[in-house]
Amino acid sequence: MKDKSIIDLRAAYDAQLRGVTPPGGGVRVETDGPLTRxxxxxxxxxxGPRDLGVRGAELDVLIARQRDFYAARGEAVEWKTRAHDLPADLTDRLGAAGFVAEDSETVLVGRSADLAADAVLPDGVALRRVTGGSDLRRIAAMESAVWGEDxxxxxxxxxxxxxxAPENTVVLVAEAGAEVVCAAWLVFKDGVDFAGLWGGSTLEEWRGRGxxxxxxxxxxxxxxARGIPYLYVDASAGSAPILTRLGLRAVTTTTPYVWSP
Known part of the structure; x- marks a missing residue:
């Protein structure tokens, strides 16, 4: 029998975190039936929601419409799926429409108060919040080096x-001298019980040091401090074991299905 607390956490995740907050800068959010794009x-x-509410040929038409919408723009598109989504054949139908699965990640949730224990940085490494363009470009360069792509x-x-949303976006860097060795950000959403842990990438030679x-x-x-009870993260295979040891718990997995022109 599944742990009821996990079921409750997953239900809260489905209720509160399925939408998208646009980052600004000309980015907009649209709806098409049950979908948000x-x-x-x-x-x-x-x-979309856990249950799209459409099946069979009607679902195929909905999928094709998203693919063709972005094709007309000459853009790739990611369809974010979760392991407990309905209908159960959604991913099969995405594959039939030309979408390709990328690496799955584990959706982890933990109590912010439980994760707020003191943690010691290595000697010579300092943590600070950044907002300026030069620092953000340094983060992007570090992420490019970590992931081996642009x-x-x-x-x-x-x-x-x-x-x-300056109050809801907290971008942090860990620096050793002038070098960005790790970056991560925290994203709040008004009116929800979760804050998102994003980024969290560390240069390979600096890993394993806390x-x-x-x-x-x-x-x-x-x-x-803001009274947000839970943190959540889409964790890669490398990060999930660390976060699980810290006390976060898996509620589902998420897999991006990507179509490219």
Whole structure:
């Protein structure tokens, strides 16, 4: 029998976190039936409620319409799925329409008060909040190095988020001298019980020294101070074990299905 608290957390996640808050900077959110889609981002983005409420041929038409919408714009699009979504054949139908699954991540939830324990940074490493364009470009360069692909779009994305909601977007860097060795951000949404842990990437040579854990603890303290009871994160295979040891709990998995022109 499943743990009831996990069921309750997943229900709260479904109720509060299925929508999208546009980062600003000309990005807009539209709806198409049960779906929410983002236009004007670095690539298109589609999400929906747990149960889309459409089946069979009607669902195929809905999927094709999103694909064709972004095709007309010459853009790739990510359709964000969760393992407990309905209908159960959604991912099969996405695949049939040309969408390709990327790496799955684990959706983890934890209590901010429980995660706010003190964590010690290594000697010579300092943590600070950043808002300026030069710092955001340094973060984007670090993320590009970590992931081995071009993340230059991230600087503009974070800048738009900060401009659009400065009190709800907290971007942090850990620096060793002039080098950004880790970056992460905390995103609040008005009227919900969750704050999102995003980023959390560390240069390979700086891993295993407690920097990532310190980033989590600092953001947990900020959330707890604002009275937000829960933190959530879409965790990669590398991050999930660390976060689970810190006390976050898995509520589902999420897999992006991507169509590219």
């Amino acid at each position: 983002v236009v004007g981002w670095h690539r298109g983005f589609v999400t 993340w230059s779009w991230l600087a503009d994305d974070l800048a738009a988020r900060i401009e659009n 920097i990532y854990r310190a980033m989590v603890a600092h953001r947990a303290r900020l959330a707890a």
